[in-house]
Amino acid sequence: MADSLHWIPLLPLLGALFCATVGRLLPKICSGVVAVLAVGFAAAVAFGSAWHVHEHGAIVSRMGDWIAVGPLKIGIDLAMDPLSAVMCAVVTGVGFLIHVYSLGYMAHDAGYRRYFAFLNLFTFNMLVLVLAKNLPLLFVGWEGVGLCSYLLIGFWFEDPAKASAGKKAFIVNRIGDAAFVMGMLLLFWTQVQATGVTGGSLDFSDLQEKRSLFETTSWGGWTVGTVAALLLFVGACGKSAQLPLYVWLPDAMAGPTPVSALIHAATMVTAGVYMIVRMNFLYTGAPAAMAVVAWVGASTALFAALIAITQTDIKKVLAYSTISQLGYMFLAVGVGAFSSGIFHLTTHAFFKGLLFLGAGSVIHAMSGEQDIRKMGGLYRMLPYTCCTFFVGAAAIAGFPLLSGFFSKDEILWAAWQSPRGGPALLVLGGLTAALTAFYMFRCAALAFLGASRASEEVRHHLHESPPSMVLPLLLLAVLSVVGGALGLPHALGATNFMGHFLEPVIVSPVEIPHPHTALAELGWMGAASAVALAGMGFALWLYPRKLALAESWAGSWRRLHALSSNKFYVDELYLLFVVLPLRAFSFVCWKIGDGLMIDGAGVHGIAGAVKGGGNATTSLQTGNVQHSAILLWAGGAVVLGAFLWLGGFA
Amino acid sequence: MPISPQDFWCSSPILILCGFGTLLLIVDARCGKGPRDLLPIAGLSLFGLLAAGAAVLLLWGEFGSGGVAPVECFTPMGGMGAAIRCDGYVLVFDAVFLLAAGLTCLISLGYLERMDLRFGEFFALILFATAGMMLMASAMDLVVALLSLEVMSIALYILCGLARTDLRSNESALKYFIIGAFSSAVLVYGIALVYGATGSTALPDIARAASRIDFARGDLLLVGSALIVTALCFKIAAVPFHGWAPDAYEGAPTPVTAFMSTGVKAAAFAMFARIALSLFASYTIPATEVLWLIAMLTMIGGNLAAVVQTNVKRMLAYSSIAHAGYLLVGLVAAVDRRQTDGSVTVGTPDIAFYLIAYTLMTMGAFAVVVWFGRRRREYLLIEDFAGIGFRHPFIAIAFSIFLLSLAGIPPTAGFMAKFGLFRSAVATGHTDLAVIGVLTSVISVYYYLRLVVLMYMRETETGITPTYSPATTLAIVVSGYGVLHLGLFPGSLWRLAEIGAQTLAW
Amino acid sequence: MIPLEHVILLSAVLFGIGTVGVLIRRNLIAIFMSIELMLNAGNLAFVGFARQYAGDGAHAVVLFIVVLAAVEAAVGFAIVVAMFRNRGTVNADEVNLMKG
């Protein structure tokens, strides 16, 4: 498997090309099958390579030069080390399941081939991002996934709202990407200036060796390492929807649900976390940057959770929950617990993918209805979806022994105990954990339990999803339950597989003390599960039966509720303070800048002056011969005067 | 030294033209005023011009190439110095005058027929005017210069007023005459003062006298040269003295306008250069600064005025004023170099080349204006030329070539001429003149291209109709080829002008 | 012997009067007379200066100028007569058909 690394990204690419070109001629189902198989084989190769990496260490596959100009040498090189192995496994694994799910979900859609072409193209880009050996190639994948998310969000482009959601996603990502490029350039030029012309290389291994250089040289007051780390983090914020640049993710729900599952839950949004873990040597060398990452992560988690609790659209709830869980991952990475960040990333891919696919199946059944207030009592008609949905909800809430419990517990512990963390972060994390449990079970309860609030006609069409959709649900449910095994804490006598597996990737790990005694660990786990159970219980108690009571509470705190349900008016603020002034300024530039100043005063001004001059000189021509004679005489006088004066007479 | 046969041989072109002129008058007296009667007279005049051309070529073989020292002829016994001189410089300019006269005759044939101006005298006067020009170019004595100036001017006053019944032609002749007479009177007085200061009217003597440092009568010489400069500036229609030009050019019959703006301007500059390079040989007379000022005013004034014109002839009049400005730049360079280290080969060859190129392109432009026109009616407004771009493709292309050349856009002779002129200006350090020159030529691009715009980009149903006259077409073809050939390969002709210029000084 | 300065002064005054005459007078014929005056001022200057230089070149020039004046007068009056026949006036102000 060592030399077949390049096949992992190439297979989905070939699949995408097939769907886009040849697939158009063949019946619909062929494109679907080819796409699924492509990702399937890629998954097989990925798992094989991952196993090879587990046995023999990292694999590198060089495929020639991309740009070679003077100091800048960027090769098309792929490398799989433990971190990439995990990510590849997640991307291809979950990706494959979602592709299978999509076969059913998109069966009746006109753009079937186009959908699968984009999905495969996305997988290709994500794999390039994950396997890239140098930063620019990572950036290629980075923008590639941004493009695919643009194409897939705006998949049903007839609806202008959906199309503009896609555009919004791409532009916000682009803001992050611009900062990312700046970070890359800073790293590159610091090396070149330090080591002479030949020294600039953006390979991760080279960057790793030169990390001391980044910590010493300073630029504008801070060390280069900090500035670069922060710039790359802004890029990560753009891609992983963290606080300042998260606005595109809720709108991204305009895309088909499997897309939301794959891109906006499992893979793309985690790219930011992967990048920071990949550049862990840079971050560990820049404590200030790590603090920023941690605090932004924690505050995003809480902020998103606060909004999620009042959302009525099932996909919006899951979207904000994703943002919140990503906040957790950034919190983990921010305090130095890189492996627990990746562990949570993996488990999150399982249960969030499950939840999204479940939501998809619900929407599919409810013939497009997404408002949970109009659902209810679906447990009767959609048994499998209901069970798997509740398993997912329990996992994310942190129900003991499920995957979410272990990964979130590890992060909260690290947040508290890590030298880079602190009790404040723990409080934020804890609060978010409670809120997560609450809004997840609120959503599940409203959707599945109690009496059905759907209209008669919708209720009539209720039906369980076809097996091609239910099967992935079951598989993901199993993974959500079993996923915790990957990172069992020491207390339960298991070696933390994920921690050890990622050991070689982390260059200078932050020392996070383990709980001294098993008792302390058990105590800690008990406290965490207590918080989760409280949240769940309160939600289950409140929602299916005491809906009126919930409405009354909402009524009493009207302003707070309105604030949260309207997403703290962030979109409106952006529109007011960014988009409109920009548009106004451009209009001013165009109409006044070009119109009046350059064209008006400049061009037409000079033209007017020339015409004026022309009229002035022709006005001398009165047609009267004696006036011409006077003009001549005056000219002669001037010449005479000049001669005499200059000739030294006067 | 009495008048020797060599004197007659040196001045043979002038004599041939005068001879043919009088012959024409006699022949005209005999033939009537019928429609086809002008042909023999025109033929004869062309033949006369060709004969003079042959004489010029033979003389060039002898004198022009610098092999043999230039000859000074008709030196009166007791008098001042030689009257005229035959050297490379004169012969180059003679070629220019013959070219202008020849093209004018070609153009005027069809024109006179159509406008009922069947006067045999027209061709005679053209020949006499050309003879006057040749005399001007070769004048070695201020008085001879004055007289040759008058010979040419008198012929032109009559030519302007040829259409007796047309008020405009009459008025143009009158204006030209009054201002002309006024300036020749100023010239006479100027010559008198210069004679008073230096004791002789012969240019070499003046040059020697003026360059002696202990020069007592400096003030008289200054006033005299100021008056001479004024009179000559009138002749080349430099801005402060250009009052007469637009009206004279617009009023006169079109072939005469063509002849005036090309031949007359060339003769005026030939004489101006020769006089200036001798009168201002010494540094005491601040000619460079004065000419610099006049050049600046002419370039700017000429171009600005042309922008607002609506009549094609009047626009071409102002454009010829503007071109006088560019030529003055060459003259400033020549005088500046003459005053610093006495050499005369900077500037003068560029002036000669520019005049050849200018003659070709202006003649071409006027030929096209003449080409369009019907019985007793001419199309002179700029708007008339709308839409002919695709209706008469060949003429439109020719007219565009002439306009581009006048504007100085590269593939044409106009560009090479301007390049040479500004090259000599920059050589003598007058970069500011060159900058003003190029900027004003951008203004000229506007009003020249306005015609191209009208021809190609304005759509009209009823376009103007031409009357086909083979002679005018020939004139257009000759000048068109000349403009393009000089545009791409100016080298050889410029070399001729340079050889001519070397023999200018004495 | 009349000193040179007086002669030159007189010719300058004559030249001035001639010039002003051309610029001021309305009647075309009067303008021609003023031009003749200026030419004769030139002659006077020539003769004045000829006295101090040997040779009779200057005197020959004076004759040339007289002939020149005559020729100019002839042609000038021909034009004025043609003008008069067309317009019926010899007033310089009315001759402004072409302007601008």
Add this chain to the structure above:
Amino acid sequence: MLEFVDAHILTILILFPVVGAILVALVSSEDRDLLLKGTLGLTLAEFLISLHCVYRFDEGTAAVQFGERYRWIPEWGVTYCVGIDGISLWLVLLTTFLTPLVILSAWHAVEKRLKAYLLCFLLLESTMIGALVALDFVLFYLFWEAMLLPMFLLIGVWGGQRRIYAAVKFMLFTMVGSVLMLVAVLWLYFEHAKVHAPSTNLLDLYGMSIPFQAQCWLFGAFALAFAIKVPMFPLHTWLPDAHVEAPTGGSVILAAVLLKMGTYGFMRFAIPLFPEAAEYFAPALCALAVIGIVYGALVSFVQPDLKKMVAYSSVSHLGYVMLGLFAFGLCGAQGGLMQMLSHGLTTGALFLCVGMLYERRHTRLIEDYGGIATVMPHFAILFVIITLGSIGLPGLSGFVAEFLVLVGAFGMEDRRFAIIAGTGVILGAMYMLSMVQRVLYGPTANPKNQVLKDLSGREIAVLAPILVFILWMGIQPGTFLDRSAASIDHWVTERSDYRLEFRPVRTARGEADGEAAAGAEFCFTPLPLGENRVRVGEEGRQVALPPGPSPDGEGRRAGHDAH
């Protein structure tokens, strides 16, 4: 035969379209089909000939290749000197590559006066190639101005409503700049003639040591001429008018090649000739370039007219090129060159697409469109790919160019330019995608849009080659970068004392003297009558380049001198 072609390839490239134009002129204007097919054939042949240049191009050397040098106007020391090197190779290719596509796109677009339209394009191609390969100032200036005429006619005759205003504005804007350049050339010519034999040949004028003060003035004149052409920020207002009014083919060539003349001029003339002045003005010009990037992007964000929007985007893209050039780094320069090519392809393709829309709906306003993707899927796919190429998506040509420029710009000591240029990437995505959304996506509300038919085979054949090159430059830029690497490296490293010479032509006789072989004594000017008479005199100087009258007129003073 191969050796003859090698020695005269560039003259063939220049004259072939002119000969073609004469042939096309003979065809009667009614026979549309023959006219179009003939012109297409000619331009394709031209492209094949230019491929010969690429194939025989020697990557190893920075010297001028396929050089030809003949005496043209010996009196002034003006030579007919053409040559190609890494900088101009790809621009010539861009010209010959795009012209056939433009002809192909005009199959149904142009009804009236098709023959004149095609003639204009052939002459335009010839003059553009001439300007790109000319290595003598007068020759360059001749082609530089001659290039304006066909474009002036194209805009003026076949343009939109305000075509005359736009054409005249285009002409005068460029003329003002170039005439000042002419005076600067003259000044340079005499500064050179003080020491050496007078010559306007660039190869002789390189490496001159000019006092800094004079250098500033000269650089100012050159910079003005080329800045107008680029167009840089304050001097750009002619571009939107020219683009909006020009016919589709005209605006494609105007955007793809004519704008590159400005940046090529900076690279070939302004910077190498006046290195100290270039360095002195670099911050100012970088600031203008960066303002241009942001200003162009912002203004195109609010444009109602498609073509005007793409025109302003050109201002933004070319801001990158200028930033790349004035970063004086290898990456910056290569990035600038790549951006020239990438912009030429993407903006050219964008204009072709807008042209196709215009052919169908005869309107350029964005709000008249909407939901085109449902009606014209093929068009939508191609249009989106081209737009992505234009905003610099990795894997397409735009990214490689912009990335290299940003790398170069970041290397400068003042990094604020690179940061602001970085934001240009965001603005680029904003205005392009908002345009794509308003045109392609959303419901096809307008009934006229519902009946539009998708791209014909011909139209796809027009866009497909460009797409191939956009992808090729994105994925494998090496093929383009390697060929220009040597010249750009030479241009960057020896900037203070930049010299060029002919690559020694390995003729059959193995004689490697570049000067003699390339500078054959073939003299265009026919010998005038008196010519031999003069040579008898004291010729003195070496015959190879008999001097014109060097300014102080010494040397062959015939006849007796002045007193």
